[in-house]
Amino acid sequence: MMTLYSGTTDPYSHRCRFVLFEKGMDFEVIDVDVFNMPEDLAVMNPYNQVPVLVERDLILYEANIINEYIDERFPHPQLMPPDPVMRARARLFLHRFEQELFCHIAGLESNNAKVNEKAREAVRANLTQIAPIFGKQKFMLGDEFSMLDVAIAPLLWRLEHYGIHLDKEATPLMKYAERLFSRQGFIEALTPAEKAMRK
Template sequence: MMTLYSGTTCPYSQRCRIVLFEKGMDFQVIDVDMTNKPEDLAVINPYNRVPVLVERDLVLYEANIINEYIDERFPHPQLMPADPVMRARARLFLHNFEDQLFDHIADIESDNAKVADNARAIVRDNLTQIAPIFNKQEYMLGDEFSMLDVAIAPLLWRLGHYGIELPKQAAPLLKYAERIFSRPAYIEAMTPSEKAMRK
Protein backbone atom coordinates (compact mmCIF):
# COMPACT_ATOMS: atom_id res chain seq x y z
CA MET A 1 0.00 0.00 0.00
CA MET A 2 1.16 3.53 -0.77
CA THR A 3 1.66 5.90 2.14
CA LEU A 4 1.58 9.66 1.64
CA TYR A 5 3.05 11.99 4.23
CA SER A 6 0.91 15.03 3.68
CA GLY A 7 0.81 18.52 5.15
CA THR A 8 -2.71 19.41 6.29
CA THR A 9 -2.50 22.88 4.72
CA CYS A 10 0.23 22.24 2.12
CA PRO A 11 -0.93 22.96 -1.47
CA TYR A 12 1.62 20.48 -2.88
CA SER A 13 0.35 17.71 -0.59
CA GLN A 14 -3.19 18.53 -1.65
CA ARG A 15 -2.22 17.87 -5.28
CA CYS A 16 -1.09 14.36 -4.36
CA ARG A 17 -4.20 13.67 -2.30
CA ILE A 18 -6.40 14.72 -5.23
CA VAL A 19 -4.61 12.27 -7.57
CA LEU A 20 -4.88 9.40 -5.08
CA PHE A 21 -8.62 9.98 -4.64
CA GLU A 22 -9.17 10.42 -8.41
CA LYS A 23 -7.58 6.99 -8.90
CA GLY A 24 -9.82 5.42 -6.24
CA MET A 25 -7.07 3.14 -4.95
CA ASP A 26 -5.94 1.85 -1.55
CA PHE A 27 -3.56 4.21 0.19
CA GLN A 28 -2.79 5.67 3.58
CA VAL A 29 -2.40 9.38 4.32
CA ILE A 30 -0.31 10.43 7.31
CA ASP A 31 -1.21 13.99 8.26
CA VAL A 32 1.86 16.06 9.11
CA ASP A 33 1.63 19.13 11.32
CA MET A 34 4.06 21.52 9.63
CA THR A 35 4.87 23.23 12.94
CA ASN A 36 5.68 19.92 14.64
CA LYS A 37 7.07 17.53 12.02
CA PRO A 38 7.63 13.87 12.95
CA GLU A 39 11.27 12.85 13.25
CA ASP A 40 10.98 10.12 10.62
CA LEU A 41 10.15 12.73 7.94
CA ALA A 42 13.73 14.03 7.95
CA VAL A 43 14.95 10.43 7.65
CA ILE A 44 12.91 9.61 4.53
CA ASN A 45 13.22 13.05 2.88
CA PRO A 46 16.55 14.89 3.22
CA TYR A 47 14.72 18.21 2.68
CA ASN A 48 12.37 17.45 5.61
CA ARG A 49 9.37 18.58 3.53
CA VAL A 50 6.05 17.15 2.46
CA PRO A 51 4.61 15.56 0.41
CA VAL A 52 6.51 12.28 0.54
CA LEU A 53 5.24 9.05 -1.02
CA VAL A 54 6.47 5.73 0.33
CA GLU A 55 5.78 2.41 -1.40
CA ARG A 56 7.87 -0.55 -0.25
CA ASP A 57 11.51 0.49 -0.96
CA LEU A 58 10.53 3.51 -3.07
CA VAL A 59 10.56 6.98 -1.50
CA LEU A 60 9.53 9.95 -3.65
CA TYR A 61 9.26 13.64 -2.90
CA GLU A 62 8.22 16.64 -5.04
CA ALA A 63 4.49 16.66 -5.86
CA ASN A 64 4.75 16.54 -9.66
CA ILE A 65 7.14 13.55 -9.57
CA ILE A 66 4.90 11.72 -7.07
CA ASN A 67 1.82 12.38 -9.20
CA GLU A 68 3.41 11.21 -12.45
CA TYR A 69 4.51 8.00 -10.72
CA ILE A 70 0.99 7.37 -9.39
CA ASP A 71 -0.46 8.09 -12.84
CA GLU A 72 1.87 5.61 -14.54
CA ARG A 73 1.44 2.98 -11.84
CA PHE A 74 -2.38 3.24 -11.86
CA PRO A 75 -3.28 4.42 -15.37
CA HIS A 76 -7.07 4.67 -14.91
CA PRO A 77 -8.24 7.35 -15.17
CA GLN A 78 -5.20 8.66 -17.03
CA LEU A 79 -4.28 12.19 -15.93
CA MET A 80 -1.21 12.80 -18.11
CA PRO A 81 -1.78 12.76 -21.89
CA ALA A 82 -0.97 9.48 -23.65
CA ASP A 83 0.51 11.26 -26.68
CA PRO A 84 4.25 12.08 -26.14
CA VAL A 85 3.95 15.57 -27.68
CA MET A 86 0.95 16.48 -25.50
CA ARG A 87 2.68 14.94 -22.47
CA ALA A 88 5.76 17.10 -23.07
CA ARG A 89 3.51 20.18 -23.38
CA ALA A 90 1.75 19.23 -20.15
CA ARG A 91 5.11 18.96 -18.35
CA LEU A 92 6.05 22.41 -19.67
CA PHE A 93 2.77 23.80 -18.33
CA LEU A 94 3.47 22.18 -14.95
CA HIS A 95 6.94 23.73 -14.90
CA ASN A 96 5.46 27.15 -15.75
CA PHE A 97 2.87 26.80 -12.96
CA GLU A 98 5.72 26.39 -10.47
CA ASP A 99 7.71 29.28 -11.92
CA GLN A 100 4.88 31.78 -12.46
CA LEU A 101 2.48 30.88 -9.65
CA PHE A 102 3.55 28.50 -6.88
CA ASP A 103 7.09 29.85 -6.40
CA HIS A 104 5.47 33.08 -5.17
CA ILE A 105 3.49 31.42 -2.35
CA ALA A 106 6.38 31.68 0.13
CA ASP A 107 6.53 35.44 -0.55
CA ILE A 108 2.74 35.78 -0.14
CA GLU A 109 3.09 34.13 3.29
CA SER A 110 6.02 36.42 4.16
CA ASP A 111 5.86 38.89 7.07
CA ASN A 112 7.16 41.61 4.74
CA ALA A 113 3.98 43.36 3.47
CA LYS A 114 5.68 44.84 0.41
CA VAL A 115 7.10 41.47 -0.68
CA ALA A 116 3.71 39.79 -0.08
CA ASP A 117 1.76 42.42 -2.02
CA ASN A 118 4.17 42.20 -4.95
CA ALA A 119 3.84 38.39 -5.03
CA ARG A 120 0.03 38.64 -4.90
CA ALA A 121 0.06 41.00 -7.88
CA ILE A 122 2.28 38.63 -9.90
CA VAL A 123 0.03 35.63 -9.19
CA ARG A 124 -3.13 37.67 -9.88
CA ASP A 125 -1.79 38.89 -13.24
CA ASN A 126 -0.55 35.45 -14.31
CA LEU A 127 -3.90 33.84 -13.45
CA THR A 128 -5.81 36.58 -15.26
CA GLN A 129 -3.74 35.90 -18.40
CA ILE A 130 -4.85 32.25 -18.59
CA ALA A 131 -8.54 32.98 -17.84
CA PRO A 132 -9.65 33.41 -21.50
CA ILE A 133 -8.88 29.78 -22.41
CA PHE A 134 -11.87 28.73 -20.29
CA ASN A 135 -14.24 30.57 -22.60
CA LYS A 136 -13.52 27.81 -25.10
CA GLN A 137 -12.86 24.69 -23.01
CA GLU A 138 -13.85 22.96 -19.79
CA TYR A 139 -10.37 22.14 -18.48
CA MET A 140 -6.73 23.12 -19.02
CA LEU A 141 -6.13 20.63 -21.85
CA GLY A 142 -9.62 20.68 -23.36
CA ASP A 143 -12.61 18.60 -22.29
CA GLU A 144 -10.72 16.10 -20.12
CA PHE A 145 -9.69 16.62 -16.49
CA SER A 146 -5.89 16.26 -16.31
CA MET A 147 -2.81 16.66 -14.13
CA LEU A 148 -2.74 20.38 -15.00
CA ASP A 149 -6.12 20.86 -13.33
CA VAL A 150 -4.86 18.92 -10.31
CA ALA A 151 -1.75 21.12 -10.13
CA ILE A 152 -3.49 24.50 -10.18
CA ALA A 153 -6.55 23.60 -8.06
CA PRO A 154 -4.93 24.10 -4.60
CA LEU A 155 -3.90 27.64 -5.52
CA LEU A 156 -7.37 28.52 -6.82
CA TRP A 157 -8.88 27.17 -3.60
CA ARG A 158 -6.59 29.43 -1.53
CA LEU A 159 -7.10 32.72 -3.43
CA GLY A 160 -9.14 34.30 -0.61
CA HIS A 161 -6.83 32.83 2.03
CA TYR A 162 -3.84 34.42 0.26
CA GLY A 163 -5.65 37.74 -0.20
CA ILE A 164 -5.63 37.52 -4.02
CA GLU A 165 -8.54 39.27 -5.71
CA LEU A 166 -9.02 38.53 -9.39
CA PRO A 167 -10.45 41.16 -11.77
CA LYS A 168 -13.77 40.74 -13.63
CA GLN A 169 -12.05 39.46 -16.76
CA ALA A 170 -10.93 36.40 -14.76
CA ALA A 171 -14.57 35.24 -14.33
CA PRO A 172 -14.09 32.22 -16.70
CA LEU A 173 -11.21 31.04 -14.47
CA LEU A 174 -13.39 31.23 -11.35
CA LYS A 175 -16.17 29.23 -13.07
CA TYR A 176 -13.55 26.66 -14.06
CA ALA A 177 -12.36 26.53 -10.43
CA GLU A 178 -15.90 25.74 -9.24
CA ARG A 179 -16.05 22.82 -11.71
CA ILE A 180 -12.92 21.35 -10.13
CA PHE A 181 -14.09 22.01 -6.56
CA SER A 182 -17.33 20.10 -7.20
CA ARG A 183 -15.53 16.89 -8.23
CA PRO A 184 -16.09 14.13 -5.63
CA ALA A 185 -12.38 13.26 -5.47
CA TYR A 186 -11.49 16.90 -4.85
CA ILE A 187 -13.95 17.13 -1.97
CA GLU A 188 -12.77 13.82 -0.45
CA ALA A 189 -9.11 14.84 -0.68
CA MET A 190 -9.51 17.99 1.41
CA THR A 191 -8.42 18.21 5.04
CA PRO A 192 -10.58 20.04 7.65
CA SER A 193 -7.94 22.81 7.70
CA GLU A 194 -8.25 23.27 3.93
CA LYS A 195 -12.04 23.35 4.09
CA ALA A 196 -11.77 26.14 6.69
CA MET A 197 -9.76 28.28 4.24
CA ARG A 198 -12.95 29.12 2.33
CA LYS A 199 -15.95 30.24 4.32
Protein backbone atom coordinates (compact mmCIF):
# COMPACT_ATOMS: atom_id res chain seq x y z
CA MET A 1 0.00 0.00 0.00
CA MET A 2 1.16 3.53 -0.79
CA THR A 3 1.60 6.08 1.98
CA LEU A 4 1.57 9.79 1.23
CA TYR A 5 3.02 12.24 3.75
CA SER A 6 0.98 15.31 2.99
CA GLY A 7 0.73 18.90 4.24
CA THR A 8 -2.89 19.74 5.07
CA THR A 9 -2.73 23.10 3.26
CA ASP A 10 0.23 22.42 0.96
CA PRO A 11 -0.75 22.86 -2.74
CA TYR A 12 1.84 20.29 -3.89
CA SER A 13 0.50 17.66 -1.49
CA HIS A 14 -3.00 18.57 -2.70
CA ARG A 15 -1.91 17.63 -6.25
CA CYS A 16 -0.82 14.18 -5.12
CA ARG A 17 -3.97 13.58 -3.06
CA PHE A 18 -6.04 14.57 -6.12
CA VAL A 19 -4.28 11.95 -8.29
CA LEU A 20 -4.65 9.22 -5.66
CA PHE A 21 -8.38 9.86 -5.33
CA GLU A 22 -8.83 10.10 -9.13
CA LYS A 23 -7.29 6.63 -9.40
CA GLY A 24 -9.57 5.32 -6.65
CA MET A 25 -6.90 3.07 -5.18
CA ASP A 26 -5.80 1.89 -1.75
CA PHE A 27 -3.51 4.34 0.01
CA GLU A 28 -2.94 6.02 3.31
CA VAL A 29 -2.50 9.77 3.79
CA ILE A 30 -0.47 10.91 6.80
CA ASP A 31 -1.13 14.56 7.63
CA VAL A 32 2.05 16.46 8.38
CA ASP A 33 2.30 19.76 10.24
CA VAL A 34 4.58 21.70 7.86
CA PHE A 35 5.60 24.06 10.68
CA ASN A 36 6.67 21.15 12.85
CA MET A 37 8.01 18.44 10.54
CA PRO A 38 8.43 14.93 11.95
CA GLU A 39 12.09 13.90 12.20
CA ASP A 40 11.72 10.83 9.98
CA LEU A 41 10.64 13.08 7.08
CA ALA A 42 14.12 14.65 6.87
CA VAL A 43 15.52 11.13 6.54
CA MET A 44 13.12 10.34 3.67
CA ASN A 45 13.46 13.68 1.86
CA PRO A 46 16.77 15.58 2.05
CA TYR A 47 14.84 18.83 1.43
CA ASN A 48 12.60 18.10 4.45
CA GLN A 49 9.44 18.97 2.49
CA VAL A 50 6.11 17.37 1.70
CA PRO A 51 4.75 15.57 -0.23
CA VAL A 52 6.63 12.29 0.19
CA LEU A 53 5.34 9.01 -1.21
CA VAL A 54 6.45 5.70 0.31
CA GLU A 55 5.74 2.32 -1.27
CA ARG A 56 7.72 -0.61 0.12
CA ASP A 57 11.40 0.30 -0.50
CA LEU A 58 10.60 3.22 -2.79
CA ILE A 59 10.64 6.78 -1.44
CA LEU A 60 9.70 9.62 -3.79
CA TYR A 61 9.44 13.37 -3.33
CA GLU A 62 8.50 16.25 -5.68
CA ALA A 63 4.80 16.30 -6.59
CA ASN A 64 5.21 15.90 -10.38
CA ILE A 65 7.56 12.91 -9.98
CA ILE A 66 5.21 11.29 -7.47
CA ASN A 67 2.20 11.82 -9.74
CA GLU A 68 3.90 10.43 -12.84
CA TYR A 69 4.93 7.35 -10.88
CA ILE A 70 1.35 6.81 -9.63
CA ASP A 71 0.06 7.30 -13.18
CA GLU A 72 2.43 4.70 -14.63
CA ARG A 73 1.91 2.26 -11.78
CA PHE A 74 -1.90 2.51 -11.95
CA PRO A 75 -2.68 3.47 -15.55
CA HIS A 76 -6.49 3.69 -15.24
CA PRO A 77 -7.61 6.36 -15.81
CA GLN A 78 -4.43 7.48 -17.59
CA LEU A 79 -3.57 11.10 -16.80
CA MET A 80 -0.42 11.59 -18.90
CA PRO A 81 -0.96 11.38 -22.68
CA PRO A 82 -0.01 7.96 -24.14
CA ASP A 83 1.67 9.52 -27.20
CA PRO A 84 5.38 10.43 -26.60
CA VAL A 85 5.07 13.80 -28.38
CA MET A 86 1.99 14.83 -26.38
CA ARG A 87 3.59 13.49 -23.19
CA ALA A 88 6.69 15.65 -23.81
CA ARG A 89 4.42 18.66 -24.40
CA ALA A 90 2.55 17.91 -21.18
CA ARG A 91 5.86 17.77 -19.26
CA LEU A 92 6.84 21.11 -20.78
CA PHE A 93 3.52 22.60 -19.60
CA LEU A 94 4.12 21.20 -16.12
CA HIS A 95 7.57 22.78 -16.12
CA ARG A 96 6.07 26.11 -17.18
CA PHE A 97 3.50 25.91 -14.36
CA GLU A 98 6.41 25.58 -11.91
CA GLN A 99 8.39 28.45 -13.47
CA GLU A 100 5.49 30.87 -14.02
CA LEU A 101 2.86 30.07 -11.38
CA PHE A 102 3.95 27.81 -8.55
CA CYS A 103 7.29 29.60 -8.08
CA HIS A 104 5.17 32.41 -6.56
CA ILE A 105 3.56 30.25 -3.83
CA ALA A 106 6.19 31.25 -1.25
CA GLY A 107 5.56 34.91 -2.11
CA LEU A 108 1.80 34.47 -1.84
CA GLU A 109 2.24 32.88 1.60
CA SER A 110 4.80 35.46 2.76
CA ASN A 111 4.05 37.96 5.54
CA ASN A 112 5.74 40.71 3.54
CA ALA A 113 3.03 42.86 1.87
CA LYS A 114 5.31 43.95 -1.02
CA VAL A 115 6.42 40.39 -1.80
CA ASN A 116 2.78 39.32 -1.53
CA GLU A 117 1.52 41.90 -4.00
CA LYS A 118 4.29 41.16 -6.51
CA ALA A 119 3.45 37.43 -6.41
CA ARG A 120 -0.30 38.16 -6.76
CA GLU A 121 0.35 40.36 -9.81
CA ALA A 122 2.52 37.71 -11.49
CA VAL A 123 -0.01 34.91 -10.94
CA ARG A 124 -2.91 37.13 -12.04
CA ALA A 125 -1.09 38.08 -15.27
CA ASN A 126 -0.13 34.48 -16.11
CA LEU A 127 -3.63 33.11 -15.45
CA THR A 128 -5.29 35.89 -17.47
CA GLN A 129 -2.98 34.98 -20.36
CA ILE A 130 -4.13 31.34 -20.47
CA ALA A 131 -7.83 32.05 -19.78
CA PRO A 132 -8.94 32.29 -23.47
CA ILE A 133 -7.96 28.63 -24.07
CA PHE A 134 -10.98 27.53 -22.03
CA GLY A 135 -13.43 29.33 -24.26
CA LYS A 136 -12.58 26.66 -26.85
CA GLN A 137 -11.87 23.52 -24.80
CA LYS A 138 -12.95 21.81 -21.58
CA PHE A 139 -9.52 20.99 -20.17
CA MET A 140 -5.86 21.96 -20.61
CA LEU A 141 -5.20 19.40 -23.35
CA GLY A 142 -8.60 19.52 -25.02
CA ASP A 143 -11.59 17.39 -24.01
CA GLU A 144 -9.65 14.92 -21.87
CA PHE A 145 -8.90 15.53 -18.19
CA SER A 146 -5.13 15.16 -17.66
CA MET A 147 -2.20 15.66 -15.29
CA LEU A 148 -2.07 19.34 -16.29
CA ASP A 149 -5.52 19.88 -14.82
CA VAL A 150 -4.45 18.07 -11.65
CA ALA A 151 -1.36 20.29 -11.41
CA ILE A 152 -3.12 23.65 -11.65
CA ALA A 153 -6.29 22.83 -9.67
CA PRO A 154 -4.81 23.43 -6.16
CA LEU A 155 -3.68 26.93 -7.17
CA LEU A 156 -7.07 27.81 -8.68
CA TRP A 157 -8.76 26.59 -5.48
CA ARG A 158 -6.58 28.98 -3.43
CA LEU A 159 -7.03 32.16 -5.52
CA GLU A 160 -9.53 33.71 -3.10
CA HIS A 161 -7.41 32.62 -0.12
CA TYR A 162 -4.36 34.33 -1.65
CA GLY A 163 -6.35 37.48 -2.44
CA ILE A 164 -6.09 37.06 -6.23
CA HIS A 165 -9.09 38.51 -8.07
CA LEU A 166 -9.35 38.00 -11.81
CA ASP A 167 -11.09 40.30 -14.31
CA LYS A 168 -14.08 39.42 -16.50
CA GLU A 169 -11.75 38.33 -19.30
CA ALA A 170 -10.74 35.37 -17.10
CA THR A 171 -14.34 34.07 -16.92
CA PRO A 172 -13.56 31.00 -19.12
CA LEU A 173 -10.77 30.10 -16.66
CA MET A 174 -13.11 30.37 -13.67
CA LYS A 175 -15.69 28.14 -15.41
CA TYR A 176 -12.90 25.65 -16.08
CA ALA A 177 -11.92 25.83 -12.39
CA GLU A 178 -15.48 24.98 -11.35
CA ARG A 179 -15.37 21.93 -13.64
CA LEU A 180 -12.27 20.75 -11.81
CA PHE A 181 -13.72 21.45 -8.36
CA SER A 182 -16.84 19.40 -9.12
CA ARG A 183 -14.82 16.22 -9.81
CA GLN A 184 -15.31 13.54 -7.18
CA GLY A 185 -11.55 12.98 -6.87
CA PHE A 186 -10.98 16.68 -6.17
CA ILE A 187 -13.74 16.86 -3.56
CA GLU A 188 -12.46 13.76 -1.75
CA ALA A 189 -8.87 15.04 -1.81
CA LEU A 190 -9.69 18.27 0.07
CA THR A 191 -8.62 18.47 3.71
CA PRO A 192 -10.86 20.34 6.20
CA ALA A 193 -8.31 23.20 6.21
CA GLU A 194 -8.47 23.42 2.40
CA LYS A 195 -12.27 23.38 2.40
CA ALA A 196 -12.13 26.40 4.72
CA MET A 197 -10.10 28.37 2.15
CA ARG A 198 -13.20 29.08 0.08
CA LYS A 199 -16.41 30.56 1.39
